[in-house]
Structure formats: structure tokens, C-alpha cells
Amino acid sequence: MNPSHILVSGGAGYIGSHAAYALKQAGYEPVVVDNLSTGNAWAASFGAFEQGDIGHCDFVRAVCEKYAPVAAMHFAAFIEVGESVRNPDKYFENNRDKASRFFKTLNGCGVKKVVFSSTAAVYGDTSAVYRSAGGNGPVSELYPTRPINPYGQAKLEAEAYLRMLDSDGLRSIALRYFNVAGAADIEAQIGEAHIPESHLIPRLVLPLIDTPVVLLNALGLQDGFTIYGDDYPTQDGTAIRDYVHVLDLIDAHLRALDYLLNGGETDIFNLGSGAGFSVLEMVAAARKALDRPDFSPAVAPRREGDPAILVASNRKANRILGWRPARGLQDMIRDAAVWHRSALYRDAMLARMGVEAA
Numbered sequence: 001m002n003p004s005h006i007l008v009s010g011g012a013g014y015i016g017s018h019a020a021y022a023l024k025q026a027g028y029e030p031v032v033v034d035n036l037s038t039g040n041a042w043a044a045s046f047g048a049f050e051q052g053d054i055g056h057c058d059f060v061r062a063v064c065e066k067y068a069p070v071a072a073m074h075f076a077a078f079i080e081v082g083e084s085v086r087n088p089d090k091y092f093e094n095n096r097d098k099a100s101r102f103f104k105t106l107n108g109c110g111v112k113k114v115v116f117s118s119t120a121a122v123y124g125d126t127s128a129v130y131r132s133a134g135g136n137g138p139v140s141e142l143y144p145t146r147p148i149n150p151y152g153q154a155k156l157e158a159e160a161y162l163r164m165l166d167s168d169g170l171r172s173i174a175l176r177y178f179n180v181a182g183a184a185d186i187e188a189q190i191g192e193a194h195i196p197e198s199h200l201i202p203r204l205v206l207p208l209i210d211t212p213v214v215l216l217n218a219l220g221l222q223d224g225f226t227i228y229g230d231d232y233p234t235q236d237g238t239a240i241r242d243y244v245h246v247l248d249l250i251d252a253h254l255r256a257l258d259y260l261l262n263g264g265e266t267d268i269f270n271l272g273s274g275a276g277f278s279v280l281e282m283v284a285a286a287r288k289a290l291d292r293p294d295f296s297p298a299v300a301p302r303r304e305g306d307p308a309i310l311v312a313s314n315r316k317a318n319r320i321l322g323w324r325p326a327r328g329l330q331d332m333i334r335d336a337a338v339w340h341r342s343a344l345y346r347d348a349m350l351a352r353m354g355v356e357a358a
């Protein structure tokens with residue numbers, strides 16, 4: 001039998017390219033759909049690549065007619081929480097309106113299985129559940145959704161639109177990610193390549209591995225890694241987050257896809273490790289993984305809108321999808337460092353900034 005085509009929106013981005021890579025390895029034929037607004041053509045190297053916008057119905061229809069995908073994974077979105085506060089319309093337009101149009105077009109084309117990248121930002125500030133559980137209560141899917149920024153709100157509304165299509169026979173899984181980090185083996189030649197880079201692990205790693213100064217400047221890392229806030233109500237005063245390796249995250253997507261293709265119902269799952277690490281614990285982990293005992297970052301005041309604690313319960317994903325992350329913090333930090341040290345990453349980023357590689 002010919003391999004099944006799976007449409008991967010946002011497959012030229014960080015997580016979507018890892019999905020296309022893993023789908024190909026699992027025997028599927030990925031079809032990447034991406035407008036390259038923040039993604040990279042070099043990352044869309046697994047299966048077919050169709051450049052275009054998920055909000056353009058004619059384009060999406062033509063792709064569906066050409067490949068007849070049996071399912072879609074939807075990663076395409078803007079991802080900067082701070083920018084969403086400054087420019088909410090940009091996020092509601094792309095992450096809610098275009099996403100909804102995309103789901104509707106897929107449904108009209110008979111693509112009735114969709115796995116959707118959602119986010120822990122739909123929960124908002126979850127410190128209360130922590131306090132009520134004596135400081136140890138990870139967030140389950142039953143936790144109330146009260147986003148505190150347009151990024152989270154737009155994702156929540158896109159989830160609701162997708163769920164509504166269930167009555168028309170479209171079965172979907174919304175996967176709410178916590179913090180995603182790491183990279184595939186360097187042979188795959190993909191990894192995180194965001195400008196600006198707001199995620200904690202690349203921000204920790206990049207200043208410690210001889211990254212060119214011009215690149216550090218563009219990423220907002222000219223002063224090295226900074227700890228924002230050491231006066232949170234946590235054991236060491238720094239904020240606590242939950243980190244998952246991108247390959248474990250994608251393993252959950254393949255399980256969700258299998259589940260849907262085998263008749264599974266529409267549902268929502270959190271994807272996190274279930275364990276929280278404070279920023280100071282992350283600093284200690286980076287010292288160890290990168291052999292930099294001298295690393296001692298500066299502390300600045302808290303950033304507005306950063307909750308004290310965000311940790312997932314992954315019990316439901318474990319029970320229903322059989323998913324459990326296999327990789328730990330040291331893997332995430334080391335794999336991120338290998339990627340960020342690579343010539344491919346550095347040259348591609350410098351090229352995007354219009355700077356010649358040395």
C-alpha cells in the first residue's frame with residue numbers, strides 16, 4: 001500500500017519540521033504547508049513542500065486535491081506571547097481566524113482527522129492550583145481555561161472552533177504543550193531557529209557556546225542570560241516551568257494521529273513532563289550539561305504576565321495515548337547546544353539577518 005499523506009501546516013518551523021521528520025521515519029508521506037513567515041525553507045526537507053498560507057482556502061483546497069491527505073497536523077501560528085500583548089489583532093487573525101478557516105477547508109475537503117498544537121497558555125496563571133495542592137499540583141486538562149494574553153486566548157478559541165466541527169464528523173486532538181526544547185539528532189539538520197528567541201533553554205545555551213556576537217545581539221542576548229525575578233513564591237524564588245524534549249512531544253503527536261486513525265474521539269491532552277524546574281535549577285543543569293561551573297547569570301525584576309509556576313499533569317496522555325516522555329533536562333540542553341553550535345544554524349540565522357557568515 002502507498003504511504004498515507006499527512007498535511008503538516010507550519011512544517012518549516014521548529015516543531016513542525018520535527019513532526020515531518022518523525023512522520024517520514026514512521027512511514028508516512030508528510031506534505032508541509034508553510035508561508036515561511038517565520039519558518040525556513042531548509043527545514044521543510046522531509047516529503048513535499050507547498051509554500052502558501054493556511055488562510056487561503058483555494059490554496060489549501062488545491063493541496064488537499066493534489067495529495068488527498070488522510071489527516072493534518074496543524075502547527076502554523078505566531079508564537080510570541082509578548083508580541084501578542086502589543087499586537088493582539090495579528091494573533092487573533094493568524095492563530096484563530098486563519099486556523100479556523102483552515103480547519104473548515106480541511107473539513108470541506110474530507111480531511112476528518114486533525115492534531116492541533118495548542119498551548120499551556122490557555123490556562124493562564126495556574127499558581128492557585130499549586131497553592132491549593134500544597135505546592136505540588138500539576139495542571140490537568142480539567143483546570144479552568146482563563147488565558148492572560150491574546151496568544152493563549154486565540155489558541156483557546158481556535159480549539160473551540162475545531163471542536164465544533166466534531167458535529168460534522170471531524171475528529172481532533174488538541175495538544176496543550178508546556179515548554180518544548182531540544183532537537184533531533186544533528187544528522188536531521190533541524191532545530192529551533194527563532195528571531196527573537198524567547199524560550200528559556202536556547203537563551204541559556206546560546207551565550208555559553210561561543211555564538212557570534214552579532215547573532216547574540218539580534219536575539220536580545222547581548223548581556224547573556226538573565227533571570228527575571230527571584231522573588232516568586234517558590235522554593236528558591238525563581239519561576240518554575242515544565243520542559244519536554246521536542247522528540248518526546250512529537251512522539252505524542254504520532255500517538256494522537258494513530259488514535260484518531262483508529263477511530264478515537266475528539267479530545268484534549270496536556271503535554272508536559274509532570275515535573276517542574278525553577279530557573280535556578282535550569283541554570284545548575286546548564287552548568288553541568290555544558291561544563292560551565294563559572295556560569296552565574298544576572299537577576300532582573302519579574303516580567304509582567306509571567307506566572308510563578310506552570311507544570312502539566314500528563315496522566316491523561318499517559319492513560320489514553322500511552323505517552324510518557326523519555327528524555328530529561330540534560331538531553332534537552334545538550335541537544336540544543338549541538339544544534340545551536342552547528343554551522344547550519346549560525347549561517348542560516350546570519351543570512352536571515354542579512355549578515356555574511358565569517
Ligand SMILES: NC(=O)c1ccc[n+]([C@@H]2O[C@H](COP(=O)([O-])OP(=O)(O)OC[C@H]3O[C@@H](n4cnc5c(N)ncnc54)[C@H](O)[C@@H]3O)[C@@H](O)[C@H]2O)c1
Nearest residue numbers: 010012013014015034035036037038039053054076077180
Ligand atoms: N515552541 C514552544 O515551546 C511551543 C509551546 C506551546 C505551543 N507551541 C505551538 O507549537 C506550534 C509550532 O511552534 P514553533 O515553535 O515550531 O513555531 P515556529 O515559528 O518555529 O513555526 C511556525 C511555522 O508556522 C508558519 N506559519 C505561521 N503562520 C502561517 C500561516 N498563516 N500560513 C502558513 N504558515 C504559517 C511559519 O512560517 C513557521 O514555519 C505553534 O502553533 C505554537 O503555538 C509552541
